[in-house]
Amino acid sequence: MASALRRRVSSVPGLSSEASTAAGAPTAPDIEQLRGDISRAVRSVCPRWLADHADDLTQVAIARILDRLRSAEGTLELSSGYLYRTAYCVVVDEIRRRRRRPEIPIEPDAVIQSHEANPERRAFSGEVRDALTGCLTRLATSRRRAVTLHLLGHSVGEISALLECRYKQAENLVHRGLSDLRACLRKHGVQG
Amino acid sequence: MNQGTANDPRDEWIAAVFRSRAEDSQLRNDCPSPERIWDAVRLQMRVDERLEVVDHISVCSTCAEAWSLAAEVERALDATEQPQVNASEVPAAAMAPPSLPVSALYGRRPLFLAAAAVLLVALGIVFMIPRQAVPPREATHSPLPTPAPQPVQATQNPVAPPTTDRPSPAASVPPTVVETPDLVAAREQLARELARARAQTLAGPHAEPATATRDTSPSSPVGSDAPVSGWISVNVPVNMQIYENQRLLGSSQTDRIMVSVGRHELEVVNEALGYRATKIVNVARDQTASIKIDLPKAPMALNALPWAQVWIDGVRVGETPIGSVLLSIGPHEVVFRHPVYGERRSVINVTLPGPTKVAVDMRKE
Numbered sequence: 022m023a024s025a026l027r028r029r030v031s032s033v034p035g036l037s038s039e040a041s042t043a044a045g046a047p048t049a050p051d052i053e054q055l056r057g058d059i060s061r062a063v064r065s066v067c068p069r070w071l072a073d074h075a076d077d078l079t080q081v082a083i084a085r086i087l088d089r090l091r092s093a094e095g096t097l098e099l100s101s102g103y104l105y106r107t108a109y110c111v112v113v114d115e116i117r118r119r120r121r122r123p124e125i126p127i128e129p130d131a132v133i134q135s136h137e138a139n140p141e142r143r144a145f146s147g148e149v150r151d152a153l154t155g156c157l158t159r160l161a162t163s164r165r166r167a168v169t170l171h172l173l174g175h176s177v178g179e180i181s182a183l184l185e186c187r188y189k190q191a192e193n194l195v196h197r198g199l200s201d202l203r204a205c206l207r208k209h210g211v212q213g
Numbered sequence: 214m215n216q217g218t219a220n221d222p223r224d225e226w227i228a229a230v231f232r233s234r235a236e237d238s239q240l241r242n243d244c245p246s247p248e249r250i251w252d253a254v255r256l257q258m259r260v261d262e263r264l265e266v267v268d269h270i271s272v273c274s275t276c277a278e279a280w281s282l283a284a285e286v287e288r289a290l291d292a293t294e295q296p297q298v299n300a301s302e303v304p305a306a307a308m309a310p311p312s313l314p315v316s317a318l319y320g321r322r323p324l325f326l327a328a329a330a331v332l333l334v335a336l337g338i339v340f341m342i343p344r345q346a347v348p349p350r351e352a353t354h355s356p357l358p359t360p361a362p363q364p365v366q367a368t369q370n371p372v373a374p375p376t377t378d379r380p381s382p383a384a385s386v387p388p389t390v391v392e393t394p395d396l397v398a399a400r401e402q403l404a405r406e407l408a409r410a411r412a413q414t415l416a417g418p419h420a421e422p423a424t425a426t427r428d429t430s431p432s433s434p435v436g437s438d439a440p441v442s443g444w445i446s447v448n449v450p451v452n453m454q455i456y457e458n459q460r461l462l463g464s465s466q467t468d469r470i471m472v473s474v475g476r477h478e479l480e481v482v483n484e485a486l487g488y489r490a491t492k493i494v495n496v497a498r499d500q501t502a503s504i505k506i507d508l509p510k511a512p513m514a515l516n517a518l519p520w521a522q523v524w525i526d527g528v529r530v531g532e533t534p535i536g537s538v539l540l541s542i543g544p545h546e547v548v549f550r551h552p553v554y555g556e557r558r559s560v561i562n563v564t565l566p567g568p569t570k571v572a573v574d575m576r577k578e
Contacts (some may be wrong), residue, residue, distance in 0.1 A: 052442055052471065066286055080467040084444075087471075102290075106251055109286060113247035113279045120275050153230050157271055166264065169271035172224075172231040173281050183253075183267065185260045199224055206227070 052083075055099075059083050062101075062108035071115060082111045149211050156205035164198030171195045232281070244276050245269060254283040443496035444469040447481065449506040451543035453488070456480040474498045481506060486542045487565035512537040513545075513561070513569040521549035521557075521575055537568065551575045 060079045067075050085107055086099065157165055163184075170180045181191035245253075245266050252258045253266040270277040447455060447465040455462045455470060457479050463470040465481075474496055481504070482489050488509070494502045515523055517533040524530065526545050530538055533549075540563045549557040554575035563569050 056471075065289065066282065068282065074466070076461070077464050077467045080463050080470055083471060084469050105286060105290065106248070109251055109283060110247040113250070113282065116279065117244070117275060149230055153227065154272065162268070165271050166267045169267060169277070172228045173270070173277060173284065174228075175284065179284075182256060183263065199227075202227065203224075 055086070056083060058101075058104055059086070059108060062104045063112065066105065066108045066112045068112070068116070071112065071119075074115065078108075078111050078115055081115075082107050085111065152206055152209040152211045153202075156202050156209065159205060160198055160201050164194050164201060167191060167194035168198035168202055171199070231277070243269070244273060247279060250276060250279050251283050254280060254287050441474050441498065442471050443474050443498055444501040445472055445477070445479070445494060445496060445504060446470075446501050447504045447506065449481075449508065451483060451486065451508065453506070454482045454484075456482060469501055472496055479504070483542075485562065485564065488542060508541040508543055509565065510539045510541050511563050511565050511569065513540055513563050513571065514538075515547070515549075516570075516572045517549050517551070518572075518574045518576065519551075521551045521554075521573070524548040524550070547571060549573050549575060 056079065059082045060075070063079045063082055064072070064075050067078065071078075082104075086104075090099075157169065160168060166184055167180055170183060171177075175183065177188060177192045177195060180195065181188045184191060184194075186194075249258070249262075249266060250270075253263045256263070258266075266276075266280075270280045445455070445462075446469050447453060449465050451465075453465040455464065457472075457477055459480075462472065462479070476493065476495050479492050479494060480489065481492055490506065492504050492506075494504055496502045514537055515530075515533055515535040517523075520533050522529065522532050523535060525538065525540065525547055542563050542565055544560045544562050547559055547561050557573050557575060561569065561571055
């Protein structure tokens, strides 16, 4: 019976392959084991600017997993993929939370200065970003998808898998989409 | 990163601008959940749904950032799963798209699932049948059922050559298990044991040890070291660090912090605000103990040149100079307004040590 209740963490990216616990009945060593696994997953997912909060995010991830274990009444199997997925979701939720309510650095005894310290530069950056977003939305749908994935760092092979098209077709979409994008940006006075 | 793409150096700045959009972005209301983005990157959703997510990330920079993050994790996972191969040894055909990380994963998944299914069936045979249907002495020699009263009938896959000896696990072909009364009884018993274990798990700290038939073997999930965790939740509007015995447990930004059951003497600290307090809390198993903290007040002095009207947290407090206004420690939004020089707005931290002084020259740009 014990073996039926064990969770299995396969030996991927630094997670313990020996970790096993009773599903739904975490004991102290199990929790420590889980904490270690989750902590590694969170730290590998966490972007650098959020690394200071990795401990907090680990706690949130543990809470989610234990809640899920309880609601699943012990039938949940914790694979490493599941741990990474949970860590990723916790990190993305935190990123979104911060985007929604940006934090302003606070200095004691501050002398207030205008936030528009360099309005010219900010305005220019904003214009370039707006132009890029505008030009992207004007691209043909298939080209826009390919170019978006290309700008996010995907290779042509990955793009062809994600868009479910042939390799050559993905290559053409990226190539033509980028040409259209450059032309559009030039038209808006933005050039590299 | 973009192997296979005709990378043009002129495009690098476009990619850089594209990625930097997230810094100034506002979150939209129609963003897909992180789970959907994760599944899309890992090709674990239908193509039409995936294309919806891709359409969204082309206009939503925050989700584009989340996509990048998932793709990086995917590559890292993929790199650790795949054995390192010297590129010079790889034939040209192997460098074609199907061998690339994402597409490789896409093509490999059915094989992985099939292997998992085979393993699962084999484990079921090895663990369940000997315990329920075969006398222990025989089981030590051969875990598979040998001719015995009411044996579990297992029909081998016709592809496998019929052998009298038990095949090695690596060479074994998944058998098809035929339902027999013994197997059904064994499964029901297993289900009962699982239900009992779950009931023990869900039972509170005062539950009876129900459990006359409790499994106390070393491998038992509910043995001597039963559940011992609870939670603490710190309700305070500013971020506080929570220490116990000078060990950092977490911060108040976390919804709940897991701790062991029992009495805890916690130190709640915010160095920047100069706040430090000790709180004692008793944590019950699977319960959340709340700690409420009332922040003390501290004075703040405000001045402006030439002068200004002042609002703090949306409440008008008068015109400068203001010698002392008592505010709870922590961040407060302060707005200075002048009819000619306009408005200055900032968030000021009120701290315990010493009065907080704020001065602003409205005439400066």
